Amino acid sequence: MGKVTDKDKGYAAALKALKDMGDLTVTVGLHADAEPYQKGQSAPINVAQIGAVHEFGGGRVPARPWLRPPVDGNRAQYGNIVQRDAGRVLDGTLKVEQLGERLGLKVQADVQKSIVDVEAPPLAEATIAKKAALSPTGAVRVVGGVETGNPLIDTGHMRQSVTYVVGKGPHRSQD
Numbered sequence: 001m002g003k004v005t006d007k008d009k010g011y012a013a014a015l016k017a018l019k020d021m022g023d024l025t026v027t028v029g030l031h032a033d034a035e036p037y038q039k040g041q042s043a044p045i046n047v048a049q050i051g052a053v054h055e056f057g058g059g060r061v062p063a064r065p066w067l068r069p070p071v072d073g074n075r076a077q078y079g080n081i082v083q084r085d086a087g088r089v090l091d092g093t094l095k096v097e098q099l100g101e102r103l104g105l106k107v108q109a110d111v112q113k114s115i116v117d118v119e120a121p122p123l124a125e126a127t128i129a130k131k132a133a134l135s136p137t138g139a140v141r142v143v144g145g146v147e148t149g150n151p152l153i154d155t156g157h158m159r160q161s162v163t164y165v166v167g168k169g170p171h172r173s174q175d
Contacts, residue, residue: 010092017089020096023168028107029067034161047161054152062121064151070110078103097166104164115152115159123151 030048037047057063081103088094153159 013092014090017092017096020168021086021089021099024096024100025167025169026100026104026107026164027167028071028104028111028162028164030158030161031163031165034163035157037157047158051158051161054158064118064121066115066118066152067111070114071107074107074110078107081106100166104166108162108164111162112159115162116150118150118152121151 030051032048034047037045037050051067053059053061054064055067056065082099085094085099085102089096089099
């Protein structure tokens with residue numbers, strides 16, 4: 001009787017890579033480990049709460065979305081990153097975690113830039129005056145000859161608190 005030899009030429013590794021990519025999660029935003037926001041608040045509030053108020057609006061604060069626009073506007077670009085790097089994961093030249101890191105860094109940079117770029121709705125005049133008095137770091141700027149402030153940057157704490165986390169777990173689609 002003849003002998004049959006099964007030579008795995010990477011099939012098992014490719015299956016594992018596909019499973020690992022299927023389990024990959026990348027979250028970008030204001031995570032629980034962000035330093036608390038402590039400046040000028042009458043009650044304790046964390047940076048995620050500040051971010052939520054700015055994203056959706058609340059009380060007298062109008063919505064100034066900073067998270068959804070860059071994510072929604074760059075979905076195709078993020079898909080291209082995953083598509084390009086998936087082949088490298090399958091051939092073993094890139095680890096799944098590295099794919100997640102690359103994607104996380106790109107989305108994080110886009111979200112942080114979005115915070116810097118927000119200009120509308122403009123700040124109230126009283127808020128501009130308060131920022132000018134409290135912040136010598138450029139939180140107030142001149143646009144078209146008018147003194148204004150970036151509605152989302154006072155100290156830069158929220159922008160710097162935007163991070164990404166690469167992990168494994170169930171996916172929750174918002175679509």
